[in-house]
Amino acid sequence: MLELIVYGVLLFLLVQMFRLWMADGDLSLMWYERFGQSPAQLAGKVVWITGASSGIGEALAVEMSKVGTKLVLSARRKEELERVKQTCVETGNVAEKDVLVVPLDSVAHDTHAGCVKRVLAHFGKVDVLINTSWRSQRSSFLETTLINERKAQFTVPPQVSLTKAVLPHMMEQGEGQIVVTGSTSGMIAEAGLSAYCGSKFALRGFYGAxxxxxxxYDIDVLLVCPGPVETNVVQNAMVGDPDKFFNQDPKLDPSHANDVSAPRCARLFMVAMANRLEEVWISRNPWLTYAYLVSYLPFIGNR
Ligand SMILES: NC(=O)c1ccc[n+]([C@@H]2O[C@H](COP(=O)([O-])OP(=O)(O)OC[C@H]3O[C@@H](n4cnc5c(N)ncnc54)[C@H](OP(=O)(O)O)[C@@H]3O)[C@@H](O)[C@H]2O)c1
Known part of the structure; x- marks a missing residue:
């Protein structure tokens, strides 16, 4: 009998290890996806997404439009935002007036108060702000520009200014949710990404505080840490000069060999939002295991 129980426990552990190896999110996220609140809860909310012209931000807009979320789409390229708006209206459960395009540059801090006014004039409220705009990096520390006033890589993370502009409204409203896209690069330090890792590690400290x-207040703060996701992140990465792009095919980047798709990543974001979680990791392996190791066994993980 005892033998049977031991074999049963071992089998259970093996199955769980296999499931973890095949997972594309941390254990709590996988749990809430199965047993928690449905992302359909986000219907009717006003969600402001920065970085909505491409990649994860675009996928978030498209997936949320399907559940009837009202959207504010922001990034620098207006024409790309209009294209995403069109997709949301055509494939989602939203009308033209439910999707507002507000072009902005995340580091043009002085323009953000005006953007908030525009959004409030249109929708009267902001329920959720998702800060997902930014670029990765592919350059050694010595090649990297330290300070470049408007594109500074080592100063205030670009996500912070809009958060500051929106927060007073959420406090007055008495509820809200601030979501920020961190990265597993905010947990695992990697060569060639010193500025990017620095900025993503900082986000965890900043949003934790x-x-x-x-x-x-009834205002949630959610940090989402994706590992490699199939987007234009590698092509758009900064090199030493932040005005230039890395422009390499992501398939040539070994860290992107087992990407999560952008729509799947967006769906898991929505699970985390609907369940008011504080921090989630979205990644396939080996990055998911690395994230666990650096968090719980750093003397192994950091190697
Ligand atoms: N894909 C991944 O593997 C991965 C992994 C971990 C974390 N992330 C994070 O996910 C977020 C989105 O990246 P992505 O993968 O979706 O890459 P992407 O396809 O290159 O999208 C980046 C988005 O950010 C916007 N953006 C960049 N600089 C901006 C600025 N100064 N002001 C306003 N918007 C700006 C871009 O729009 P415009 O050019 O139109 O401004 C674009 O919409 C980033 O924060 C990235 O660090 C990505």
Whole structure:
């Protein structure tokens, strides 16, 4: 009998290890996807997405439009935002007036208050702000420009300014959700990504502190850390000069050999949002296992 129980426990552990190896998100996210609130909860909310002209932000817009979320789409390229809006209206459950395009540059801080005014004039509220705009990096530290006033890689993370502009409205409203796209590069330091890792590690500290400050308000702060996702992130990565692009085919990048698709990543974002989680990781292996190792067994993970 005892033997049977031991074999049963071993089998259970093996199955769980196999499931973890095949997973594309951390254990809590996989749990909530199966047993938690459905992303359909986001219907009717006003969600503002930065970085909505491409990649993860675009997929978020398209997936949320399917459940009837009202959308504000922001990034620098207006024509790309209009294209994404068109897709949302054609394939989603939203009308033209439910999707507002507000072009902005995340590092043009002085323009953000005006953008918030425009959004409030149109929708009267912002329920969720998703800060997902930004670029990766492919350059050694010595090649990388330290300070470039408007495109500074080592100063305030670009996600912070719009958060500051939207927050007073959420506090007045008495509820809201701030979501920020971090990265597994904000957990695992990698060569050639010193500025990117620095900025993504900083996000965890910054939004953790903000979460603590907002404890007495009904405002959630969610940090989403994707690993490799199939987008234009590698082509659009900065090199030493942030005005230039890396422009390499992501298939040549070994870290992108087992990407999560952008729509799947967006869907898992929505699970985390609907369940008001604080931090989630979205990645396939080996990055998912690395994330667990650096978090729980750093003396192994950091090697
Ligand atoms: N894909 C991955 O493997 C991966 C993994 C971990 C984390 N992430 C994070 O996910 C986020 C989205 O990246 P992605 O993979 O979707 O890459 P992407 O396809 O290159 O999209 C980047 C988005 O950010 C916008 N953006 C860049 N600089 C901006 C600025 N100064 N102001 C406003 N918008 C700006 C771009 O729009 P415009 O050019 O029109 O401004 C675009 O919409 C980033 O924060 C990235 O660090 C990605």
């Amino acid at each position: 903000l979460r603590a400050e907002l404890q007495s």
